[in-house]
Amino acid sequence: MSIKAILRTIVFLALLFVVLYVGMNNTHLIDFHFPIAGTTAKNPIHTSAALIYFGVFAIGVFAGMALHTGGGKEKKKGRE
Numbered sequence: 001m002s003i004k005a006i007l008r009t010i011v012f013l014a015l016l017f018v019v020l021y022v023g024m025n026n027t028h029l030i031d032f033h034f035p036i037a038g039t040t041a042k043n044p045i046h047t048s049a050a051l052i053y054f055g056v057f058a059i060g061v062f063a064g065m066a067l068h069t070g071g072g073k074e075k076k077k078g079r080e
Helices: 003-025 049-069
Strands: 029-032 047-048
Touching: 003 049, 029 049, 047 049
Parallel strands: none
Antiparallel strands: 029 047
16 A cells, blocks of 8 residues: 555545534534525525535535546556
8 A cells, every 4th residue: 555545545534524523513504505506596405504514525525536537548658
């Protein structure tokens, strides 16, 4: 296992701890407005602040994963 993989795991676990900490301390209900999506312009989402925070974090993780993996062909090293 490489040092780079260990550091990435530690950073990811630290981010998950922040999400957990925010969730434990923000249990009040909020109105979430996101007019670009269209549906929340008239009827905002009324739920726990922690749930909204976690949802935004999860979307960011999936977007980062999609950008990081790329999905393209692997480049061969060496002569072609």
